[in-house]
Structures are given as C-alpha cells and as structure tokens.
Amino acid sequence: MAAITTKDPFQIGNRTFHSRLIIGSGKYASFEENLACAEASGAEVVTVALRRVNLDPAKGPSLLDVLSPERFTILPNTAGCYTAEEAVTTARLGRELLDTDLVKLEVIGDERTLYPDVAATLEAAETLLAEGFTVLPYITDDPVACQRLAAMGCPAVMPLAAPIGSGMGIRNPASLRIILETVEVPVIVDAGVGTASDAAVAMELGATAVLMNTAIAQAKQPEPMAHAMRMAVEAGRLAYTSGRMPMRLYASASSPLDGIARL
C-alpha cells in the first residue's frame, strides 16, 4: 500500500510548493495576528497589496518586518486597479519592492461585486508576461477566459468561487469543474471560501490550491480557523486523490446480507 501523505507538492512555473493553501494578509487586527495565522495555516505563499506609505516619522514596523520574505513567498497583488495600465504599473512596483517576478493580477471591473474585468485582465497579462512576470490572474469562473490566460503563458489561473470577501462558499462547482477539465495549468480557487468545508469542497473538485483571506481574518478566532483551513485543504486534497465513491440514489447496506439470524 502506498504511504498516506499530505505532502503532495505542486508547481507554479519553476517553483515548487507543498502547501495548497495560499493566504491573504488583509483585514487582520494586528501584525502579530497576521503572523500567527500564517503559521497556523501552514501557507508558504502570502499575498500583499501595495499602498501609500505613511510619511509620519513615528510610523511603526512594516508588514514585511513581520511576514518576512525570507520565510514566506510574498505574492504582491494589483488589488484596487480598475485599468490594465494601473495594474501593469502596480505589478512593476511590486517587482521593485519585493524583487519578485510573481504577481497576483487583479483588474477589477465592478466596485460592488469586485468581479474582474476580463478584457483588461487579458490585456494586462499579455503586457506583464512579455516583461517576464509570472502572472497569476484572478479571473471569473469563465472557462474560455481561463483557457486564454493559460494559452498566453500564465502558469496558473485563479477563478473565483464567489465574490471576494463574501464567504458564500463554492457557488459554481460546475464552472470550476469545466475549468479544471479544460485548462492545462494549475487552477487556484481564489475568493468565496467562508469556512473549512468550502475549502474542502474546492479541493475535492480537483483544485490545485485555494487562496483565501477574509475567511480566516474575519473568523471570530482567526488563528484556530487558519489551522482548520489547513486541515480542510489537506483533507480535501487527500479525498480528491483517493477518489470518492460513486453516489447512489438508494441505500447499499454496509453489513452483510447473508447470515442474518431468524428471530
């Protein structure tokens, strides 16, 4: 029998990762909580945003003093960008700041839903790929958009399962399944997870990894939730690789039908 293992690495471009849980670093009460949750989640990759620095000389430490790039793979995002041009410039700034070719590309098309602008995302991805970026695009659950991004050279695609920060769970299992069946690159489910079972569902569908932020950061107790998410992602992955039983409409007895006593 093969050894049971949750050490099941995957590749994004030329990088190998062992944790299939990628976390965001937003909405935490403190840097300490941020680090505690990153540790409890077992995540290797943590996303960050780029924002104006506080010019007050009395400012405290920065996030990267706590979430050290030596310890975590820091994935800068382009959150808040509504045009391809803004996203491209933000990605370049992230590269300068972190000495990384990685970027989580987000070009938002609608303020209320935070749905991606697919056309602008494709445009920005093309520019950034040509500049040598490793582009991980946040995208709608549209198989064609995901196929286009993969064909352009994105080493993974990151379709949403529900709006960012909504915690509604995996609302689109059919779309995600089509993406998983038709896209050759890793599929990271990004946005929508609200609780551990959602993360397990995403992994059981065959997602390569799950990216979440609010589900941990806004749990009543974020640190134990981070651990719950770690276990859920591992459990979901192991269930996926184990192959679930087929569903049946009617019962199938688990106890033998032979040898039942006549009483």
Next chain:
Amino acid sequence: MSSETASPALRISINGDPHSVPGGMTVAGLLSELGMAERRIAVARNGEVVPKSSFDKAGIDAGDRIEILEAVGGG
C-alpha cells in the same frame, strides 16, 4: 531669498499631499529626507516606476507627482 546659484524650492506632491523640496534633489535624497532610506518601498514618479537602481540618479522636477508605496495586508 536665495542667491542666483542656490536652487529654488520645488513644489511637488508626495502621496497626494503638497510638499516643497530643494531643487537638485534626487529620489534617493528625498527618501533619505523622509526617513525612508531603509524601508522596503517602491517609487513611482508621474505614473512611471522609478527602479531602485535609479534612485540616486533620478531627479525631481517641479510639479512631479511622487508616489511612495509599501507592502500592506491584502488578499
């Protein structure tokens, strides 16, 4: 008032706020003045990235829009 050889102060914006800086200043000089020299930051000047390797060469002109960014929590 300054003599003819001294550079006049330049009005620029930093992160959206008006600032005055001495003429002839570089991005590196500005960051040092702001106490940012050791911080992990990235700089855009008029919407264009200023590479770290150019901080000590990139000059600042009147009317420049300087953005100084850092990594913050985000998803």
